[in-house]
Amino acid sequence: VSEGQVKRIVVVGGGFLGCEVATKLALAGRDKDVEVVHAYVEPGALYRYVPVYFSDYVTERLRGFGVLERPYNMVLNMREPSDRKQHNLQLVLQGFEQTALDCGHVVFAPTHLEGNVDLAKKSGLEIDSNCGGVLVNHEMLARTDIYVAGDTASYPDKVLGRRRMQSYDHSFHSGALAGANMALSERKPY
Numbered sequence: 368v369s370e371g372q373v374k375r376i377v378v379v380g381g382g383f384l385g386c387e388v389a390t391k392l393a394l395a396g397r398d399k400d401v402e403v404v405h406a407y408v409e410p411g412a413l414y415r416y417v418p419v420y421f422s423d424y425v426t427e428r429l430r431g432f433g434v435l436e437r438p439y440n441m442v443l444n445m446r447e448p449s450d451r452k453q454h455n456l457q458l459v460l461q462g463f464e465q466t467a468l469d470c471g472h473v474v475f476a477p478t479h480l481e482g483n484v485d486l487a488k489k490s491g492l493e494i495d496s497n498c499g500g501v502l503v504n505h506e507m508l509a510r511t512d513i514y515v516a517g518d519t520a521s522y523p524d525k526v527l528g529r530r531r532m533q534s535y536d537h538s539f540h541s542g543a544l545a546g547a548n549m550a551l552s553e554r555k556p557y
Contacts, residue, residue: 368396373471377458379442380476381407381414383534386425388476393432404468405429406437406460417527439463445473484519495521500531505556507545514549516541522557 368376376396378389389405396403409415411422412429426436437460444459454469484494484501492509493502500521501509507522509515517538521531541557548554 368392368399368401370399373401374453375402375404375468375470376472376474377404377406377468377470378474378476379406379458381405381409381412381438382416382476383413383532383537385476386412386429387535388474389429389434390432392474393429393434397433402435403433404435404437404470406440406442406458408439408441410438412436416530416532437462440466487515487519495529495531497521497529498531502529506548506554507541507557508548508554514545516545 376392378385378392385405385407389403392401393403395401405412409422411419411426413425414422417425426438430436440460440462442458443461443465446457446459448454448457448469449467450469455471456469456473458468458470458473460466460468484492484499487501487509488494490513492513492515494500495502498521500519501515503509503515503520503522505523507514507516507520518531518533520541521529522541523529544555544557
């Protein structure tokens with residue numbers, strides 16, 4: 368992106384990670400004429416995770432960053448592009464009609480995937496029946512001296528209630544907090 372060699376990148380996935388990646392790519396490629404297409408099956412960005420009005424707001428913000436939204440689209444296939452000089456591959460999308468989109472790169476951002484909680488179950492930790500993550504408190508503590516962070520943690524959120532989030536930013540910050548809470552005598556909330 369920084370050198371402007373790729374002219375179109377498709378980000379697949381309308382969750383937190385997909386929105387983060389699409390935004391960062393659009394901002395990084397803005398001066399290089401890099402087109403960022405954001406494709407997902409839902410009607411709007413973050414639609415599965417937040418109220419509709421907030422999904423609409425986030426979708427508009429993404430458009431403001433120059434991201435081209437492709438709601439109601441799922442990936443059917445990847446194949447050779449029609450123009451090998453301009454693009455590396457072709458993505459076949461199914462929305463209201465089937466379309467083929469030539470692009471330089473595709474980023475698959477995981478959406479609505481289940482966390483691997485097998486070890487936690489075997490260890491007797493509580494699993495959130497709604498979102499499938501390991502139940503933790505505000506300090507990322509699942510049980511005395513057992514911390515869980517990242518996309519496996521089901522944590523309480525003051526505004527949105529208990530949730531599990533798949534996001535680089537969340538994984539980084541919850542992991543840093545869990546590490547600090549393990550190492551320091553004063554525990555801080557997430």
